[in-house]
Amino acid sequence: MGKDAIKIRGLYAFIDAAYVGMDGVEEAVTGLVSGGARIVQLRAKDAAPRDILIAARVIREAATRSGALFIVNDRADIAMIAGADGVHLGQDDLPVAEARSLLGPDRIIGLSTHDVKEAVEAEALGADYISLGPIFPTRTKKDAQAPRGLPLLSEVRSAVRLPIVAIGGITRENMEEVFKAGADSVAIISGILMEQDIKARVASIVSIIERPGAYQSPPW
Numbered sequence: 001m002g003k004d005a006i007k008i009r010g011l012y013a014f015i016d017a018a019y020v021g022m023d024g025v026e027e028a029v030t031g032l033v034s035g036g037a038r039i040v041q042l043r044a045k046d047a048a049p050r051d052i053l054i055a056a057r058v059i060r061e062a063a064t065r066s067g068a069l070f071i072v073n074d075r076a077d078i079a080m081i082a083g084a085d086g087v088h089l090g091q092d093d094l095p096v097a098e099a100r101s102l103l104g105p106d107r108i109i110g111l112s113t114h115d116v117k118e119a120v121e122a123e124a125l126g127a128d129y130i131s132l133g134p135i136f137p138t139r140t141k142k143d144a145q146a147p148r149g150l151p152l153l154s155e156v157r158s159a160v161r162l163p164i165v166a167i168g169g170i171t172r173e174n175m176e177e178v179f180k181a182g183a184d185s186v187a188i189i190s191g192i193l194m195e196q197d198i199k200a201r202v203a204s205i206v207s208i209i210e211r212p213g214a215y216q217s218p219p220w
Helices: 024-034 049-066 075-083 095-104 116-125 149-159 175-180 198-209
Strands: 012-016 039-043 069-073 086-089 108-113 129-132 164-167 185-188
Touching: 012 024, 012 129, 024 039, 024 049, 024 116, 024 198, 039 049, 039 129, 049 069, 049 075, 069 075, 075 086, 086 095, 086 164, 095 108, 095 116, 108 116, 116 129, 116 149, 149 164, 149 175, 175 185, 175 198
Parallel strands: 012 039, 012 185, 039 069, 069 086, 086 108, 108 129, 129 164, 164 185
Antiparallel strands: none
């Protein structure tokens, strides 16, 4: 397991270029980390590699100052060059073993999963954490699969010991039930990035998560 994978807990925040644009990365990451986000992923599906690298270096600097983890979506090469803490891969991206060969044993590798079979396979492949979703209907990803629901989350929780990041349609209002179903972390994207005051929104979410009893102790 990557040495910092145990920190995959609480709010999993995103900087999604589809919402903030590449020119809005610095303002967005400032709001996220100053509001209390301790995990930040850069997702820029349609941006040029050069622009992703520039954005990654901006986020890396802000994350270092605040003590937050920085994860790059898809691009293990950019994660390595920018000095990110890890990479998050999809089912059709670079295989986990190849990403591990590139990044080394200490970097974090996350893998997107959608059912128990993929979750168990991710653990066997050596992923450090998984995302699972979409839990609820979501408009963030146009190609998102059908909602998986909380019963599947509980089933996956019983099947793997990896940290689970629940994603898809999660809001400040429903995230407590997601934690109680077995998630270690929740990804909230549009519910943060579409807010005028990102810092305040993140702070309000973190304050709920950090209440005693808000979520279960992880089994890992």
